[in-house]
Amino acid sequence: MELEFRRVDVAAEMRRLRDFDKRVFSQGDLFPSAYWRECEVYWMLADGKRVGCCALQEGEEGELWITSSGILPAWQGIGLGRVMKAWQVALARRCGYRKVLTETRAGNTRMIRLNESFGFRIVKTLPDNYLDPDEDGVEMELVLSSTRGQ
Numbered sequence: 606m607e608l609e610f611r612r613v614d615v616a617a618e619m620r621r622l623r624d625f626d627k628r629v630f631s632q633g634d635l636f637p638s639a640y641w642r643e644c645e646v647y648w649m650l651a652d653g654k655r656v657g658c659c660a661l662q663e664g665e666e667g668e669l670w671i672t673s674s675g676i677l678p679a680w681q682g683i684g685l686g687r688v689m690k691a692w693q694v695a696l697a698r699r700c701g702y703r704k705v706l707t708e709t710r711a712g713n714t715r716m717i718r719l720n721e722s723f724g725f726r727i728v729k730t731l732p733d734n735y736l737d738p739d740e741d742g743v744e745m746e747l748v749l750s751s752t753r754g755q
């Protein structure tokens with residue numbers, strides 16, 4: 606299987622992006638168009654097919670936020686989420702970020718464990734952060750070394 610990450614032209618592919626989002630996330634977690642436009646978005650392609658999507662945003666000085674990570678249901682559980690996470694962390698290192706941050710539902714143990722396996726740790730709980738269904742969130746961070754990858 607050939608895997609590739611490709612930058613999304615958010616304005617041109619908004620409908621495709623929102624359709625993909627609906628196939629992966631519950632109603633309450635869908636991003637509005639305005640929010641997609643604020644993010645740097647990437648497709649994950651497997652043999653040319655869009656199987657995953659992630660969104661990134663620059664935070665405060667030296668911080669990169671992973672604002673969305675999703676793999677289509679039919680493609681989950683075979684290691685693609687792990688590949689996506691490794692790619693996100695590698696990108697952050699390559700670009701010289703000192704910290705990677707992300708938020709997820711407190712009950713999303715699959716995502717939390719996956720993040721932890723890359724060295725992320727929970728730094729904050731976010732009471733009632735999610736709707737439909739209502740749930741707390743957790744903020745996780747990974748501190749990277751300050752040396753820029755050359």
Ligand SMILES: CC(C)(COP(=O)(O)OP(=O)(O)OC[C@H]1O[C@@H](n2cnc3c(N)ncnc32)[C@H](O)[C@@H]1OP(=O)(O)O)[C@@H](O)C(=O)NCCC(=O)NCCS
Pocket residue numbers: 629630673674675676677680681682683684685686687688708709710713715716718719722
């Ligand atoms: C969370 C998500 C990105 C993970 O991607 P994935 O391709 O399913 O995950 P992987 O197959 O790479 O597995 C990652 C870890 O999840 C766990 N996992 C995988 N399949 C699982 C399953 N069916 N049940 C329980 N845990 C499972 C494993 O612990 C695995 O770790 P391992 O590699 O040490 O075995 C994906 O499931 C997804 O898009 N879910 C819906 C959207 C979502 O919740 N996104 C995160 C919001 S922040």
